[in-house]
Amino acid sequence: xxxxxxxxxxxxxxxxxxxxxxxxxxxxxxxxxxxxxxxxxxxxxxxxxxxxxxxxxxxxxxxxxxxxxxxxxxxxxxxxxxxxxxxxxxxxxxxxxxxxxxxxxxxxxxxxxxxxxxxxxxxxxxxxxxxxxxxxxxxxxxxxxxxxxxxxxxxxxxxxxxxxxxxxxxxxxxxxxxxxxxxxxxxxxxxxxxxxxxxxxxxxxxxxxxxxxxxxxxxxxxxxxxxxxxxxxxxxxxxxxxxxxxxxxxxxxxxxxxxxxxxxxxxxxxxxxxxxxxxxxxxxxxxxxxxxxxxxxxxxxxxxxxxxxxxxxxxxxxxxxxxxxxxxxxxxxxxxxxxxxxxxxxxxxxxxxxxxxxxxxxxxxxxxxxxxxxxxxxxxxxxxxxxxxxxxxxxxxxxxxxxxxxxxxxxxxxxxxxxxxxxxxxxxxxxxxxxxxxxxxxxxxxxxxxxxxxxxxx
Ligand code: 4AD
Ligand code: MG
Numbered sequence: 001x002x003x004x005x006x007x008x009x010x011x012x013x014x015x016x017x018x019x020x021x022x023x024x025x026x027x028x029x030x031x032x033x034x035x036x037x038x039x040x041x042x043x044x045x046x047x048x049x050x051x052x053x054x055x056x057x058x059x060x061x062x063x064x065x066x067x068x069x070x071x072x073x074x075x076x077x078x079x080x081x082x083x084x085x086x087x088x089x090x091x092x093x094x095x096x097x098x099x100x101x102x103x104x105x106x107x108x109x110x111x112x113x114x115x116x117x118x119x120x121x122x123x124x125x126x127x128x129x130x131x132x133x134x135x136x137x138x139x140x141x142x143x144x145x146x147x148x149x150x151x152x153x154x155x156x157x158x159x160x161x162x163x164x165x166x167x168x169x170x171x172x173x174x175x176x177x178x179x180x181x182x183x184x185x186x187x188x189x190x191x192x193x194x195x196x197x198x199x200x201x202x203x204x205x206x207x208x209x210x211x212x213x214x215x216x217x218x219x220x221x222x223x224x225x226x227x228x229x230x231x232x233x234x235x236x237x238x239x240x241x242x243x244x245x246x247x248x249x250x251x252x253x254x255x256x257x258x259x260x261x262x263x264x265x266x267x268x269x270x271x272x273x274x275x276x277x278x279x280x281x282x283x284x285x286x287x288x289x290x291x292x293x294x295x296x297x298x299x300x301x302x303x304x305x306x307x308x309x310x311x312x313x314x315x316x317x318x319x320x321x322x323x324x325x326x327x328x329x330x331x332x333x334x335x336x337x338x339x340x341x342x343x344x345x346x347x348x349x350x351x352x353x354x355x356x357x358x359x360x361x362x363x364x365x366x367x368x369x370x371x372x373x374x375x376x377x378x379x380x381x382x383x384x385x386x387x388x389x390x391x392x393x394x395x396x397x398x399x400x401x402x403x404x405x406x407x408x409x410x411x412x413x414x415x416x417x418x419x420x421x422x423x424x425x426x427x428x429x430x431x432x433x434x435x436x437x438x439x440x441x442x443x444x445x446x447x448x449x450x451x452x453x454x455x456x457x458x
Contacts (some may be wrong), residue, residue: 004021006049010088026072027068028049029070042131059095078094108119118446130447131312132278133201139274178193220246226240228370245431256388304351305348311327328356345379354370364396
């Protein structure tokens with residue numbers, strides 16, 4: 001259908017002025033009077049609506065009336081002209097209604113609460129808020145690919161259906177094609193008859209396969225959906241989220257921290273450059289001071305503290321935490337937020353966590369108690385990156401797995417990477433939606449996904 005995107009009209013306004021153009025879109029609002037009517041039309045390409053000016057004497061009533069309907073889809077031909085108030089507008093010559101819209105259309109008001117919009121995910125993309133969310137989501141994804149592509153990483157696609165639980169926390173969704181058979185005596189017997197002849201699930205992380213790829217390709221990244229069946233009903237947990245996982249050979253913890261910081265700064269800078277309008281919108285609608293925050297993140301060095309030091313800081317903070325903090329315990333969100341929001345007031349890498357609270361694959365430090373791992377914490381959210389140098393020593397890795405009662409025979413291929421030409425290597429996982437929350441100020445992960453999947457909600 002021949003037409004011009006509204007974004008193109010506003011961007012190259014001068015080029016189109018005085019010309020007859022065709023636009024398509026949905027009616028956001030309209031106003032009517034005796035001799036003139038106005039429609040705010042949006043086609044999803046631009047946060048800005050195009051104002052349509054309809055002189056009643058030049059367009060027939062039969063054309064105008066069915067178009068003055070919120071939510072209706074229109075194809076409009078008219079002259080593109082400068083306007084004092086809007087920069088540009090369209091003087092309408094003809095209107096075709098592509099799709100009418102009855103008055104039970106739920107988006108009648110100018111502003112709706114985010115809670116209400118969550119009840120109509122199929123219509124949310126027609127609001128300014130979600131147009132802005134999805135524009136930044138798109139720009140952020142593109143920036144991520146740009147960073148890795150520009151730095152010589154290969155984009156690999158790791159499997160979504162897998163038999164191995166990377167994080168070892170038993171939070172996998174099961175993938176099966178058979179119904180429960182009561183005749184089976186054991187789990188193994190039951191899964192033997194299943195599609196894969198073994199227990200399968202949705203991946204929690206592409207890391208293990210990413211390591212396999214890196215151990216030949218040098219440096220790779222994944223960017224795909226990952227799944228967690230944890231019952232965490234918080235504003236930062238989704239059952240299905242996207243994760244970016246670079247894996248780099250010949251790279252220790254210090255090196256990977258440098259890469260992570262460089263990467264985060266690059267993608268924020270890219271979004272600032274390419275999403276001016278959207279960030280201004282979020283500054284107003286989601287987080288005061290958002291743009292200054294992002295600019296200061298680019299300009300300053302991230303903080304760095306060991307987990308042992310962090311525990312001391314928390315103990316001396318004089319704060320009453322719901323979960324008391326002790327060395328060896330997992331840091332809770334309240335601890336993470338204190339460190340990044342009140343103590344450092346900027347993003348901070350917490351390094352060298354106690355081995356017992358972290359995953360099996362992390363490099364064991366010489367102290368015998370901690371691992372070469374780091375989480376990147378940011379104000380307002382907490383953890384956005386989980387990162388570590390990987391244990392490259394076959395025997396140490398096996399010992400860590402056995403300690404966690406992991407069946408070594410299910411990981412023979414992974415262990416082969418340590419047997420045949422093992423190298424120091426490191427990687428991290430960035431939660432894409434959490435990063436999107438950070439750059440937009442959107443408070444709830446449910447508002448960063450087209451169809452959020454959370455406990456009890458499909
Ligand atoms: O810290 P996590 O569990 O680390 C891993 O999965 C490693 N295998 C990554 C690696 O080293 N390649 O998860 C990484 C990040 C977290 O920091 C967080 O940002 C995000 O993924 N994340 C979630 N985001 C939304 N909803 C959830 N339920 C999330 N769980 C983790
Ligand atoms: Mg983590």
